[in-house]
Amino acid sequence: MRGMLWLSSLVTVAILLIIVGYIFYKGFRLINFEFIFGDYSPTGGGGIWPMIVTTVYTIVISLAIATPIGILAAVYLQEYAKQGRLVRTIRFATESLTGIPSIIYGLFGAVFFVTTLKLGMSIIAASLTLTIIVLPVVIRTTEEALKTVPAAYREGSLALGTTKLQTLIKVILPSSMPGILSGIILSMGRIVGESAAIFLTAGTVAAMPTSIFSSARTLTVHSFLVTQEAGDIELAAAVGIVLIVIILLLNFSATFISKKLSKADY
Amino acid sequence: MTSAPIEKQNIGNGKSNKRKYMLESLSSKLFLFCALLSVLSLLLIVGFVFYRGSHPFIAGGYSFFDFIFGVDWVPSEDKFGIFPMIVASIYATIGALIIGVPIGLFTAIFLSEIAPKRVRKIISPAVQLLAGIPSVLYGVFGLAIIVPFLQNYLGLVKGQSLLAVILVLAIMMLPTIVTVAETAIRAVPKTYREGSLALGASEIGTIFKVVVPAAKSGIMAAIVLGLGRAIGETMAVILVAGNSLITPTSLTDSVRPLTTNIALEMGYAAGVHQEMLFATGIVLFSFILILNFVLAKISARGAN
Numbered sequence: 153m154r155g156m157l158w159l160s161s162l163v164t165v166a167i168l169l170i171i172v173g174y175i176f177y178k179g180f181r182l183i184n185f186e187f188i189f190g191d192y193s194p195t196g197g198g199g200i201w202p203m204i205v206t207t208v209y210t211i212v213i214s215l216a217i218a219t220p221i222g223i224l225a226a227v228y229l230q231e232y233a234k235q236g237r238l239v240r241t242i243r244f245a246t247e248s249l250t251g252i253p254s255i256i257y258g259l260f261g262a263v264f265f266v267t268t269l270k271l272g273m274s275i276i277a278a279s280l281t282l283t284i285i286v287l288p289v290v291i292r293t294t295e296e297a298l299k300t301v302p303a304a305y306r307e308g309s310l311a312l313g314t315t316k317l318q319t320l321i322k323v324i325l326p327s328s329m330p331g332i333l334s335g336i337i338l339s340m341g342r343i344v345g346e347s348a349a350i351f352l353t354a355g356t357v358a359a360m361p362t363s364i365f366s367s368a369r370t371l372t373v374h375s376f377l378v379t380q381e382a383g384d385i386e387l388a389a390a391v392g393i394v395l396i397v398i399i400l401l402l403n404f405s406a407t408f409i410s411k412k413l414s415k416a417d418y
Numbered sequence: 419m420t421s422a423p424i425e426k427q428n429i430g431n432g433k434s435n436k437r438k439y440m441l442e443s444l445s446s447k448l449f450l451f452c453a454l455l456s457v458l459s460l461l462l463i464v465g466f467v468f469y470r471g472s473h474p475f476i477a478g479g480y481s482f483f484d485f486i487f488g489v490d491w492v493p494s495e496d497k498f499g500i501f502p503m504i505v506a507s508i509y510a511t512i513g514a515l516i517i518g519v520p521i522g523l524f525t526a527i528f529l530s531e532i533a534p535k536r537v538r539k540i541i542s543p544a545v546q547l548l549a550g551i552p553s554v555l556y557g558v559f560g561l562a563i564i565v566p567f568l569q570n571y572l573g574l575v576k577g578q579s580l581l582a583v584i585l586v587l588a589i590m591m592l593p594t595i596v597t598v599a600e601t602a603i604r605a606v607p608k609t610y611r612e613g614s615l616a617l618g619a620s621e622i623g624t625i626f627k628v629v630v631p632a633a634k635s636g637i638m639a640a641i642v643l644g645l646g647r648a649i650g651e652t653m654a655v656i657l658v659a660g661n662s663l664i665t666p667t668s669l670t671d672s673v674r675p676l677t678t679n680i681a682l683e684m685g686y687a688a689g690v691h692q693e694m695l696f697a698t699g700i701v702l703f704s705f706i707l708i709l710n711f712v713l714a715k716i717s718a719r720g721a722n
Binding site: 153156158165167168220221231232233257260284287315352373379392395400402 | 438441442445446448449450452453454455456457459460461462463466467470520521522524525527528529532533541544545546547548550551552553554555556557558559561562563589592593596622626646649650651652653656657677680681684685695696699702703706710
């Protein structure tokens, strides 16, 4: 039995190492300055700068919307709401949103944002779809962060005669900031890794987006399309390296921020 | 003489208090509104998908029975049967579970109970990071390594097959299962282990008879999350599935699960064809709901 446990772990680690190793081995030859910062050329040899820009657009737009809404929603659930049917409904909705597969979000976005709201296949349509995808993540991580603020902070502040809103802005939010920040960074990871929903809402145009209403492809969609259409594993793997490095950096900074800031605070 | 200024001051206070109260009630309404946006989003998504997907059956005279049990999907001839895709999705998910769950759980048990601290400190964060790797890359890896491997060693005409899908999904669910199950197992109080060991049980006996049962609901959650990832995965699956419209009878058949049907055809579908893709989405949606419901029941029973 003990042997089985060792063996399973070995298999898990080996598989995961092989995947990451393979992506790096296959793609590293393509990685250079020109590849990262060069414009895309359909004839080959170009860079992936348009896809990086598109990915950054989707992150910035969807978080610009999801972050304030998510934080305020979490504040309502943790600080304002009385337990009851309304809160249960809201929690049920948030949990259900977490479980919906990305392709269903894509289906919804393709009809609601692209067609009904007439945004067309565009960065903005994809970003709005992504907003709904990350909203539950922001709400949950913010709620967790708010839970860690000691009750004494609230009581101390309120005892000084402040209003609930003042206590929230001056005391509770600042001291839960590290948790909220690392939640936002985790959401970035989720957006960077998303593909199916973006594929159906932003389209596949491989060019530098001229505005947020342009159709464009993100890094993940690019990696998918060069594999599916051209069978270009080497290029897909090179894009994969960029993706993995971004995810690593995001994870690292999330851990760093939550450790550093929480230490400084207490 | 002195009463007038005091009165004035009071009036002033009253005014600023009024503003404070208004701000208070306004802000709490704003917070409530934000919280309700998630409910609104869910209603919009469910509403849109179900409205569009049920339209051909309610208004177009199509038979829902034929849709579920029909084996032909030829949009140009107005034939919409998704039975092969339902079977493909179910087979792929069950297959991935059979491979992924034991390996994932054993790894989680190893990491939380047996692994030396040094080993754990390297593996745990590595697995956590791998949970964040974009799923497309698993598909790229599957197409580059698993598909040719199956083609060469099983002598298949085409390596893109149900088996390839199962393997890719099993690998993809590993990090999710390991991280969630490990957290659950680690949360089991130390006294449980000490009590069992003090009664003379072996370490392995303690793990499987005491610790794992105590972490049952967390382990179930890990499996549900892994399942959700497997049944909803789209882009990685497109690359390795082959996407043929046949009802799979063996592991080496080329398949088209529900998710890939939506992604492959949504780009050009219109009219009834598009509505049928929404209907495919409803079936996928129902699977997720049923799974969550069943497993929630199981874990609730476990907790009792």
